[in-house]
Amino acid sequence: MILCDTDRKILHRLQSNLPLESRPFLALSKELGIDEDTIIERIKYMIDNKFVRRLAPIINTQAMGREATLAAIKVPEDRIEEVSEIVNKYTGVSHNYLRKGKNKEIPYNMWFTMSAKDDEELRNNLQEIEDRTGLIVRSMPTVKKFKIGVKFKIY
Amino acid sequence: MEDKKEDVDLKLIKYTQEGLPLTRTPYKDIGTAIGISEEEVIQRLKNLLETGKIRRLAASIAHRKIGINANAMCVWKVPSDRVDEVGKIMAKFEEVTHCYERPTYSDWEYNVFTMIHGYTDEECEAVIEAIKKQTGLNDYVVLYSEKEFKKVGVRI
Numbered sequence: 001m002i003l004c005d006t007d008r009k010i011l012h013r014l015q016s017n018l019p020l021e022s023r024p025f026l027a028l029s030k031e032l033g034i035d036e037d038t039i040i041e042r043i044k045y046m047i048d049n050k051f052v053r054r055l056a057p058i059i060n061t062q063a064m065g066r067e068a069t070l071a072a073i074k075v076p077e078d079r080i081e082e083v084s085e086i087v088n089k090y091t092g093v094s095h096n097y098l099r100k101g102k103n104k105e106i107p108y109n110m111w112f113t114m115s116a117k118d119d120e121e122l123r124n125n126l127q128e129i130e131d132r133t134g135l136i137v138r139s140m141p142t143v144k145k146f147k148i149g150v151k152f153k154i155y
Numbered sequence: 156m157e158d159k160k161e162d163v164d165l166k167l168i169k170y171t172q173e174g175l176p177l178t179r180t181p182y183k184d185i186g187t188a189i190g191i192s193e194e195e196v197i198q199r200l201k202n203l204l205e206t207g208k209i210r211r212l213a214a215s216i217a218h219r220k221i222g223i224n225a226n227a228m229c230v231w232k233v234p235s236d237r238v239d240e241v242g243k244i245m246a247k248f249e250e251v252t253h254c255y256e257r258p259t260y261s262d263w264e265y266n267v268f269t270m271i272h273g274y275t276d277e278e279c280e281a282v283i284e285a286i287k288k289q290t291g292l293n294d295y296v297v298l299y300s301e302k303e304f305k306k307v308g309v310r311i
């Protein structure tokens with residue numbers, strides 16, 4: 001970890017919205033007491049060194065009219081690589097993890113999130129994965145949302 | 156008219172989704188690139204935020220890189236009449252980054268999903284213990300990720 005206090009301070013603040021005014025980093029510089037150009041330079045540093053993936057609009061797939069789901073598959077041990085390659089090929093797949101229950105056994109081991117332009121495309125894609133793998137795909141779309149907001153404590 | 160507005164919004168999102176220009180005047184530079192004024196860029200981003208089409212205009216952190224290595228998905232079996240009450244309690248924890256109700260299946264009875272991020276597994280487990288205590292729930296499974304096959308931000 002090579003983030004200095006200045007970087008941490010910037011990173012902490014940048015998890016919330018960037019001000020929507022002509023000079024957003026100048027506005028931040030007043031909030032944080034760090035020079036405007038330094039802020040810009042440190043953000044570049046943190047992106048170049050991959051502490052920050054990007055500073056960008058975070059899209060709400062559903063509000064954009066897209067449909068999304070969390071899906072799970074029970075994949076035999078010896079087919080994990082093959083099946084993950086099939087799943088990952090879909091651009092709508094944003095996360096794909098191999099998961100294991102810690103305190104209990106669970107029936108599925110591969111968990112991925114997929115979005116598509118509408119419900120039909122989403123269902124077709126999931127069906128296609130079933131057809132191509134011969135495995136059952138369990139779709140678990142959100143019924144109710146209580147929280148979404150990935151903000152981390154920066155130590 | 157509506158279509159045209161959507162098109163410009165889409166253009167704006169597509170242009171910026173990989174990252175805002177890191178300059179003193181990012182909105183002006185976006186405008187120059189896609190052919191609208193700085194004021195229009197700002198106004199459109201404001202509207203997109205207000206209508207919830209974009210959740211945030213913010214940094215996406217590579218959490219593993221900054222030491223947030225533990226990511227537990229904890230799924231809970233919650234009686235349907237308690238989902239609202241329990242969901243609100245879970246959402247209050249800072250470490251709980253996502254909390255959703257999802258459908259069940261014959262072989263899957265866990266209907267409330269929480270994503271917990273922490274610097275260590277112990278930190279995640281302490282949150283789970285606190286949730287158990289505050290909700291009285293006991294039927295749950297902690298799922299740790301053994302392997303990450305793909306992790307990218309949502310793009311359109």
